[in-house]
Amino acid sequence: MPDGASPVLDVRGLKTVFKTRGGEIHAVNSVSFHLRPGELLGVVGESGSGKSVTMMSLIGLLPSPPAEVRGGEVLLGGRDLLKLAPRDLQAVRGAKVGFVFQDPMTSLNPVFTVGNQIMEPLMKHMGMTKAQATNRAAELLDLVGIPDARKRLKSYPHQFSGGMRQRVMIAIALACDPDVLIADEPTTALDVTIQAQIIELVKDLRQKLGMAIVWITHDLGVIAGIADRVMVMYGGQVVEQAPVKELFANPRHPYTRALLKTVPALTGARAARLEVIQGQPPILQGEPVACPFRARCAHALPRCEAENPARRAIDGLPVGHGHDVACHWSPEAAHA
Amino acid sequence: MLTFTLRRLLTAIPTLLLISLVIFLLVDLAPGSPLSDVPLTVPPEVRQKMLEAMGADQPVLVRYLLWLKQFFWIEPLYGIDALFGTDFAQGAQRIISWQSKMPVMDTIGERLPQTLTVVGTAYLIGVLIALPIGIYSAYRQYSWFDQAGTFFAMAGFSVPTFFTGNILILIFAVNLGWFPTIYDTNLEVVDWASFKQMLAQMALPVMVLALFNAAEISRYTRSSVLENLGQDYVRTARAKGMGEGKVVLKHVLRNSLIPVVTVIALGLPTVFGGAIVTEQIFKINGIGAMLIGAINVSDLPTVQTVTFIFAVLIVMFNLIADILYGILDPRIRYD
Numbered sequence: 303m304p305d306g307a308s309p310v311l312d313v314r315g316l317k318t319v320f321k322t323r324g325g326e327i328h329a330v331n332s333v334s335f336h337l338r339p340g341e342l343l344g345v346v347g348e349s350g351s352g353k354s355v356t357m358m359s360l361i362g363l364l365p366s367p368p369a370e371v372r373g374g375e376v377l378l379g380g381r382d383l384l385k386l387a388p389r390d391l392q393a394v395r396g397a398k399v400g401f402v403f404q405d406p407m408t409s410l411n412p413v414f415t416v417g418n419q420i421m422e423p424l425m426k427h428m429g430m431t432k433a434q435a436t437n438r439a440a441e442l443l444d445l446v447g448i449p450d451a452r453k454r455l456k457s458y459p460h461q462f463s464g465g466m467r468q469r470v471m472i473a474i475a476l477a478c479d480p481d482v483l484i485a486d487e488p489t490t491a492l493d494v495t496i497q498a499q500i501i502e503l504v505k506d507l508r509q510k511l512g513m514a515i516v517w518i519t520h521d522l523g524v525i526a527g528i529a530d531r532v533m534v535m536y537g538g539q540v541v542e543q544a545p546v547k548e549l550f551a552n553p554r555h556p557y558t559r560a561l562l563k564t565v566p567a568l569t570g571a572r573a574a575r576l577e578v579i580q581g582q583p584p585i586l587q588g589e590p591v592a593c594p595f596r597a598r599c600a601h602a603l604p605r606c607e608a609e610n611p612a613r614r615a616i617d618g619l620p621v622g623h624g625h626d627v628a629c630h631w632s633p634e635a636a637h638a
Numbered sequence: 639m640l641t642f643t644l645r646r647l648l649t650a651i652p653t654l655l656l657i658s659l660v661i662f663l664l665v666d667l668a669p670g671s672p673l674s675d676v677p678l679t680v681p682p683e684v685r686q687k688m689l690e691a692m693g694a695d696q697p698v699l700v701r702y703l704l705w706l707k708q709f710f711w712i713e714p715l716y717g718i719d720a721l722f723g724t725d726f727a728q729g730a731q732r733i734i735s736w737q738s739k740m741p742v743m744d745t746i747g748e749r750l751p752q753t754l755t756v757v758g759t760a761y762l763i764g765v766l767i768a769l770p771i772g773i774y775s776a777y778r779q780y781s782w783f784d785q786a787g788t789f790f791a792m793a794g795f796s797v798p799t800f801f802t803g804n805i806l807i808l809i810f811a812v813n814l815g816w817f818p819t820i821y822d823t824n825l826e827v828v829d830w831a832s833f834k835q836m837l838a839q840m841a842l843p844v845m846v847l848a849l850f851n852a853a854e855i856s857r858y859t860r861s862s863v864l865e866n867l868g869q870d871y872v873r874t875a876r877a878k879g880m881g882e883g884k885v886v887l888k889h890v891l892r893n894s895l896i897p898v899v900t901v902i903a904l905g906l907p908t909v910f911g912g913a914i915v916t917e918q919i920f921k922i923n924g925i926g927a928m929l930i931g932a933i934n935v936s937d938l939p940t941v942q943t944v945t946f947i948f949a950v951l952i953v954m955f956n957l958i959a960d961i962l963y964g965i966l967d968p969r970i971r972y973d
């Protein structure tokens with residue numbers, strides 16, 4: 303990927319809060335990242351770290367109330383999506399940004415044919431007639447590897463298996479040839495062989511169509527195989543961000559290091575025992591004033607209690623472009 | 639879909655037969671005789687002859703079989719004869735009311751349209767009010783509109799129709815004099831004036847029943863829409879860039895209607911039950927009033943026949959609900 307190309311998606315200081323009866327939940331805190339054309343950004347972090355909420359905030363998919371996007375900018379094609387009127391945002395969703403969700407069993411509407419559901423965005427965003435949309439929908443089903451595409455347009459979701467439904471979801475997300483595809487744990491609900499097929503499909507589609515992809519997962523093994531760059535999230539914040547090889551070779555954040563130890567070895571003998579990270583994820587009430595990971599961190603310093611660490615570059619490149627980490631501790635200091 | 643419908647139709651037959659037997663036996667337990675209004679001075683031999691003529695001296699099972707034959711075979715033949723001027727029935731014995739000594743079906747034929755006009759209109763209006771209210775209440779949950787809807791639904795639901803009916807009569811008929819207090823069964827709509835008169839006399843009973851139905855159906859609609867609004871496919875529809883109108887009125891509504899349609903279809907027969915009360919209040923000479931009248935004088939054939947017709951209606955609307963369910967939900971259709 304050309305490093306200098308201007309990003310298709312640029313998110314700056316995104317902040318999302320849930321207003322609940324028990325007070326505010328600060329689910330996303332000053333998250334910044336960008337996506338270059340054709341790039342695949344992997345987003346990892348344990349359940350509840352704010353991955354889904356971050357991505358749904360981008361295109362206004364969170365129900366409000368209780369969600370409130372409180373700050374930041376989401377620049378796509380020179381416009382700030384957070385400032386768009388609802389109608390203009392609708393024109394972005396499904397057209398410029400495609401979304402694939404975790405559970406293919408419930409993400410399709412059970413009472414409409416898959417053809418109908420693929421054709422909807424085509425007719426809305428591309429202004430296609432019914433006949434044009436039907437043809438295009440058949441092409442799309444073919445593209446995502448569903449045999450006998452034209453006939454299958456008339457099928458209902460319950461007539462497809464889980465893997466096939468996820469292919470349909472991908473077809474819907476890619477229908478209008480978006481610049482960005484956001485895949486939120488698209489394989490988590492599938493069994494392992496189907497998972498591998500879907501990953502192969504996305505790799506293949508990326509070659510053919512060249513869209514940029516955000517791939518959310520809590521499986522670092524998947525990330526290693528497909529991502530160009532990885533962003534690690536914890537407690538609603540980005541704690542580390544680096545090119546994929548660099549991250550695996552030189553993890554800086556204690557959380558990333560712990561996370562990597564939980565991945566089964568990809569080569570050689572099976573790891574004897576996978577480590578688990580001890581402790582509970584943080585409860586995100588109020589503005590973060592301390593490092594969210596401190597309670598579970600093996601290297602916590604007094605400073606971690608007093609000051610939430612900002613992201614700092616460790617390779618001289620600007621934050622977000624090379625390798626950066628949000629941590630007061632550094633491995634060198636420990637050895638020194 | 640066709641085999642689905644046929645299968646449902648076939649299973650309805652044994653159900654109806656069983657219901658008819660139970661109704662017949664239960665009603666037969668009630669005291670009452672076809673000769674209760676014949677003077678005691680009539681000699682016993684004559685009484686016996688009269689009983690024989692009506693078939694009322696037979697054991698209950700024989701009478702049941704005779705009634706079955708009359709209901710399912712002879713009465714339809716008379717119906718065909720009346721429609722096409724044929725003579726299939728050839729003077730066979732019909733189901734005769736012990737009270738009026740007239741064929742029960744003829745009386746039902748006079749009374750049923752009265753009930754259907756009022757109940758049917760009320761139900762239709764009730765549904766037409768309830769659906770938009772239910773949908774909007776769910777879409778704007780906890781808004782003032784939703785709160786008001788909840789309040790009126792609870793009120794409409796828990797206040798019985800005989801109470802609302804009398805209140806409305808008191809206000810609009812007695813005090814304001816806008817509507818008549820009594821429903822004129824013989825009124826025929828021939829011109830504009832009689833049409834307006836018809837509307838005026840239908841207004842109050844229809845309003846009472848419509849409010850009651852709307853209360854119930856709007857609640858069902860609301861909870862069904864609420865449940866579906868939280869589903870993943872709704873998020874998918876929004877992620878595709880569909881407008882809120884499309885999201886709610888296409889994606890959510892079609893799914894929400896599945897249970898609501900069942901409630902609407904299944905509720906219709908019970909409305910006939912509610913109509914019995916309303917008919918009494920507004921003095922509508924409908925089928926409910928007919929049933930009450932027959933019960934009061936132990937006119938068993940009429941009670942049995944009218945009750946069974948209610949049962950047929952219930953089974954029929956069950957069937958309609960099932961078929962609509964199949965049409966709305968492809969997962970059932972293809973089983």
Ligand SMILES: Nc1ncnc2c1ncn2[C@@H]1O[C@H](COP(=O)(O)OP(=O)(O)O)[C@@H](O)[C@H]1O
Binds near residue numbers: 327348350351
């Ligand atoms: N509807 C909601 N109401 C309140 N809090 C929520 C809601 N949805 C998500 N959250 C909060 O946001 C946090 C991040 O959630 P999410 O982004 O779904 O995590 P994940 O990284 O597993 O995708 C959760 O820990 C939860 O506390």
Ligand SMILES: [Mg+2]
Binds near residue numbers: 354
């Ligand atoms: Mg998630």
